[in-house]
Amino acid sequence: MTMSGIMKSVGLASLLAAGALTATAADAADKKYKVFLSMSYVGNDWQAEAQNMVTAMAKANSDKVDLQIQVSGPVAQKQIQQINAMVQAGANAIIVYPISPTALNPAIKNACDHGVVVFAYDSSVTEPCAYNVVTDQTKLATLSAEWVAKAMNHKGNLIFVTGVPGTSVDTDRNKAAHAVFAKYPDIKIVAEPNGMWSQAVARKGLTEAMATRKWEDIQGVWGATACIQSWSLEIESGLKTLIPCGAEGTNGMRVMMLPKGAAEGAGGTYVPMGAPGVSLESHPGAGALALKLALDVLEGKKVDKLTTMPLDVVTNDNIKLCKEGSFEELKGGCNTFDPGLVPSGWFSVIYNPATPEVGFKAALVGQPD
């Protein structure tokens, strides 16, 4: 593999040289909108899927749009610099996955002043000239926390897994969920391990929390990236009945929620076992929808400044395995994919009635339906 890695990096020099040619070629084929995607970070499954979906949306509209994707790294100044450079490069629209809801405001304002249409997705930005395509995190946390509270019969000990501290998404979610659990005096939050929205960190945090507790004393688990890892730990500790959990959106969690024998497992705990859970996640298709809406704006259509992504609540009652995952099939209500097709950490939140271009293939390889 190192060899192929080295080959790839050698190929990069020629790729840089080729970039010079394609840029001039693109100038010739005008009449297309020049749209840039500015990502702050690409190092996890969610971002990879979001990028794939945007790519698929651009391919579905290849007659109208010339899309260029760039990543700045998780440093606000670099994303500011990137947005400025995109404006300078003649962008018609810029789609942003913002590293911060506030720090990019001056750069976004500057882009708007230059007549560039700016869309932020997933996390919102507070600059009023920008359009936001977001998931309602308060609603997401409230719905999932209510489900977990009910599954615990509104009493018992709960483990509350938090995300990346200091971000709006984490703060909004935690506040909403705390508000729900506070309604039920018999529910006691006994530990708040930090999961950083990462399976590996969540596993570590849960192990630390359980070093001084017994799974037998726990009645519920809540938090992003909490479920696969808590159920796996319960199985390893020999617990007979799995504990209700919400609310990640990974295929691994959903496969575990499927009734036993519903699909062939892919090893380890990536197997249908009827685990009690509620699956909800920030929609990775927000970027794709943002691109579609940006084209609408460029074509003179009226678009709302705030678009909220659909929140499909998947529980053991409505969980359903997809065969192929085409948009039509997703529309019919399937929401989980065969363990043989995708890794367990892959997000199976794909369906959005507003984006028929985006199905399973879009999320996996960036091909439109």
Add this chain to the structure above:
Amino acid sequence: MSAVPSALRAPRVLQRMMKRNHGLLVAVATFVAVVLLLSLKLPNGFSYYDLTSTANSATALALAAIGETIVIIAGGLDLSAGAVISLANCLIAAHVTATPASMALWTFLGLSAGAAVGAFNGFLIVFLRLQPVIVTLATMFIVEGLTLLILEQPGGAVPPDYSAALTGDAIAGALPMSAVFLAAAIAIWFLMRATPFGTYLYAAGSDREAARAKGVPVRTVQFAVYVLAGVFYAAAGVFLTAQTGSGDPTVGPPMLLPIFVAVVLGGTSFAGGRGGCVGTVFGALTLMLIVNLLLVFNVPTYYASTVEGALLIAAVLSGSLGRGAPVWNHVGALRLKWAAWRDTGAPSAPRKATSPKATTARAVRDDDTLPAGGLARWVTRNAPTLRFVAPAYGALLLILVFTALLFGARTTPSTYFNSLLVLSSFMAVLALGQGAVVISGGLDLSMPAVITFAGILLTAWADASNSAALWAVPAVVVVGGLIGALNGLGIVLFGMFPLIMTLAMDGVIAGFSLVYSNGTPSGVAPPAIAWLMTGRLWGMTPVVFAFALFVAAATILVSHTAYGRRLKAVGASRTAAFFSGVPVDATLVRTYALSGGCSAIVGVMLVGFSGQAFNDMGEPYLLPAIAVVVIGGTLMTGGRGHFLGLLGGALLLTALTTVLTGLLLPVAMKSVIFGLVIVLAVLGLKERSA
């Protein structure tokens, strides 16, 4: 000298100036090269707009990097820079109102907060003689926690006047305010350098003992340096506040690594005593323009970090390939060897004397001056080692007692110690690699990417297959070792600083991981590896038994092998080691290979632990691994360390995070407590002389 004709003198003066300002010249040349390259590609050339926007985005980074440069010139290192930026940012954004008095007051308080953090660092480092890395790492955690207590999420609003005053145009259409700030910062630097303080700064950084002997007030200078640096980080926070018009507790910490890159691109030497702040400003500007380069050349997202890493290596290399570069020594040595081989028909076999020498040394230690009793004798003989290994175990014992008092009733010792050992096993393996590198006098920042890459390769090559794992696990560890060896070669052959070589390598390998996995790692852990990390064997997780074997092997490797002795010799003094016949370069390359191999092993273990590989799985382990190494009594400047100390550090840190997770406290409070406990734990490691 006086005999040299005056006509020849001028070029010599020029030559000397070039040599003295070599770092700065390279920094400027790199910047100019990047601007030229961009101008060629941009349809409108490099305009005033580009200049202002670049100056604006680079100013915060440049101000913070100036602070870090001063610390590094004085022979220190400061990991709290990023955290302080956010502290000042949030402090101001959360409180400032629209009156001029309020704006002035909160700007002053923001800068004072930076000075206070710097004073805290300086006090611990200079007066309590603790190592800068661990002090500033602990401060980083404390300050991040405090910042979250001030502002728990992005928000706050800054009056538009504040932003306009600091980030508008100084002369409309000709000069942005940010350029004025940068010029002012450079002016302060020049003024400072012209005073005795400036001379002391370089003297203290290049040779502390010599400086002290010459009457330089080394301690005062070093303390002042940390305070001054804190003010510069806070100034970066002030500018950032004006630029973004708000506060965000997460915006500062990720700037730490770019700050280091700006310092290195600016030509400042991490060895201390050389460099300057003008180069740093150009370094920060260059770093920002790399973003434009990536855009203009349309580099795909997954390649971005690889390209950035490669550019960083290229920029640093271009400055160090002059006549004095180590690589030419190697070429020369090879040529000599070749000549010798050609003349004698076989390579000579030099330096076979090391092993007998080692045995005689051991024999001498067994003398009669030691106490007769077994234990007393052992203690006396190992007193220096015990002194730096013991504090970690002392603190560990306290935390265990605390844990037992708090949670003893609701858990069983076997559950607790099993978790403690499983979680410590990752840290201990990383600590062997990082510890060896630190003992050799370096630092390995490529750990996160190597961990991740190893995990991704393993699940791709041995997806749920034990038979494939038989060859895939060794193969993955070899890949990690090779990446480490590349680090070592870069450091040995091109004289790159370990910090920058491994940081660039981290970027390169992180890109490989993304490209190889196409963003989504495939496959699941081989069942045997999953069993090792999560299964049951005689009531414990199987890895616990492997861990015991590992500890024994690692202790022998570090303390009882020729390699271990060479490692410490190289770390204590490369020159002395070389003249004692130690193969310095080979030892260094082996050490980095060991570190890469250890990272890869942790990648394998993490895959078993969480069932699959993730592109972000290595990231959380870098800073804890460095913390473990220092808490375990290893000297950051090299030459000293014992694996049992590292083990103590790993157990201590894991026990600490476990007890904090068990307590129902906000994340911010946990972060503050974590930092304070680290400071207390290392108080026992006070050095005899600063």
